[in-house]
Amino acid sequence: MGYSKSSLATHSVISDFKEITKMRLALSVVFSSLAGYMLGVDVVDLKTLVLLAFGGYFMVGASNAYNQIIEKDLDALMERTKNRPIPSGRMTVTTAFIIASVFTLLGIIILYSINKQTAMFGAISIFLYTCVYTPLKTKTPLAVFVGAIPGAIPFMLGWVAATDDFGIEPGTLFALQFFWQFPHFWAIGWFLFEDYKKGGFYMLPTGKQDKGTAVQTIMYTIWTLLVSIIPVFGFTGTLSLSIVATCVVFVLGLGMLYYAIKLFKKMTELAAKQLMLASVSYITLVQIVYVVDKFIR
Known part of the structure; x- marks a missing residue:
């Protein structure tokens, strides 16, 4: 009995740690930064890759933990978040x-050990988010x-991190992920509207689950595609x-656009959830296509 209690306690400590740093989200962010690194380098340096993965994870984990500290009282009000480590009382x-x-x-x-600019952008992201x-x-x-x-x-x-240079290339990568976030965020904001x-x-641009929000979602999906x-x-x-x-990237974009238009037509939480899932698949697949394309050409 004592064993199961302590293993349960260990499990909850680990799961709370994963939750306070939003491990799944953090890993998807790390995936993005590693894809960006692969696009920027001529020769992949494993050490830099590992440093970037850990540095990126720590940055996102920090932002998420600060976020949950600030929003602890509001998190307690919502079904989706009331069981998070702080509002539930499991973590101080x-x-x-x-x-x-x-x-x-x-x-x-860690990011500074790669180069100063990487650390600077990492610090900016924590500051803006928090x-x-x-x-x-x-x-x-x-x-x-x-x-x-x-x-x-x-x-x-x-x-x-790969080039120690900020120019048109990282600017384009930034723009792609910037525009993509609107249909992604608004889809989440739509199906979790009541919560x-x-x-x-x-979270929705008009503040409501209406045609105005659906139209803006379509517009930003088109920007992402372009x-x-x-x-x-x-x-x-x-x-x-x-x-x-x-062509592959364009077709993936059309797939996401299909779900954005479907949301406009149906105006349902199910359609919003489908768009959210489509948007997650889209950004992951596009990043993979970019990287694979670079290395097979």
Whole structure:
């Protein structure tokens, strides 16, 4: 009996740690930055790749822990978040703050060891996410625009880590992930609308599940699709795409657009959930296509 209790305690400590740092989200962000790195390098350096993975994870984990400290009272009001470590009472604010602070330090030190610019963009993303995006979420739907900036940094961060240079190439990667976040965020905001309302969050551009929100979702999906094929035209420096890869990326974009239009037609939470899942598949597959295309050409 004693054994099962202690193993249960260990399990809950590990699962709480995973939850306070949002491990799944953090790993998807790390995936983005590694894809950006692969696009930027001539020769892959395993040490830099490992440093970037850990540095990126610490940065995102820190941002998520700070976010949950700030929103602990609001999280307690929502079904989706009331069982998080802090509102449920399983973790104290002090513990969470220590985790967040240690993660911030480790993240910046590790990214700094790659190069100064990588550390700078990492620090900017933590600051914007924690000090600007999080407080704005309960004030205005424009918070999503601010949140899209730190959210778009990882893909670009990988390129900067590889080249120590910020130019048109990482700018394009940033733009792609920036525009993509709107249909992704708004789809989540749509199907969790009632839950978000309990916490006082208004994530949708019009503040409502209406045609206006659905139209803007379609518009930003089209922007994402257009940005994704820009590298084929040859004016994004060393970031380029073959015709075949461009066609694949374009078709993936049409897939996401199909679900955005479906949301406009159906206006249901199910359609929003389908768009959210489509958007996650889209960004992952596009990043894979970009990287594979670079290495097989």
